[in-house]
Amino acid sequence: MKKVDLRQKVLSENEKIAIANRERFAEAGTFVLNLVSSPGSGKTRLIEETVKALKDDYRIFVVTGDLMTENDAERIGRHGVEAVQISTGEACHLDARMVDEKLLKRKASAYDLIVIENVGNLVCPASFDLGEDLKVLLVAVGEGDDKPVKYPPMVRASEVLVITKTDLMPYTDSDPDVIEENALRIKPDMTVFKTSSKTGEGLEQWIDWLRSQLTAKKPKPHKP
């Protein structure tokens, strides 16, 4: 037997499609977020608050992923923005092809902001690049302050941390500062927000930051 020295990176099919997606978004100047969390951390609710705040200034498209039901897309669609559901059936994560297929009939350039709500799961979405600009990790008050330490690859893969449901603090022994510290030990350069979609606390900072990101990606958005 002869040994062949290869040292070749395995680029998965998903990565190839993700790269194509990212190029398409870059060309269109569309800013794309991929929201990841455990089930129930408040992704859909945060997206609802986000579209309410931004829909008059930006053209927004939302893609939501769950195993079953169209509930989340319906919840978001009620606010008057385009929202489509990907029902994954068995798959525990979205992949770049699913996002590509949902966008095929649409032009990325028709949107300033695309928000992708991934399937609630803190493992697999870390390995599946969708072509987004940033992954936003949500951890809710009360779901376990050590969540970031339990799922370090997901923390490493995310650029932004939103600690949600801060209104629940008085009712739990959970401390948002501890969640933040745990995450920052793993990824010190994370941008961190603490929000309550119920009381509105902290949402202004999140929205302001999003606006600055949108401006950076495309200085002059088309108003809807």
Added chain:
Amino acid sequence: MHELGVATQIVNLVTRVVEEHSATKAGEITVEIGVLSCLDSASLEFCFDAITKGTGLESARLKIEKIDPRAKCRSCGTEYTVRMDDFRCKACGSGDFDMIAGREICVKEVEVE
């Protein structure tokens, strides 16, 4: 959960190498897998064996080398193996570092005949 996809890519790659070397079969395939890649070694082997069964690569087998996550500090230059619950510099505590290993999925070496 993407072990099957990775196994398929490895098969494609090795099939090409076998052809390029005018060989007929492959032996040991050394694969480096970063701990942060979330790839499960046992299920990668399982997938690889399943899809190569009854094909020209039936005799090939994976040798998986796990790669620890490593970082290089930008403040003091130290290279270190990170702890999964604290990635900061072991020497100076700085949070300003570059990851230099731990996410790779790489075919390092292939035996052909």
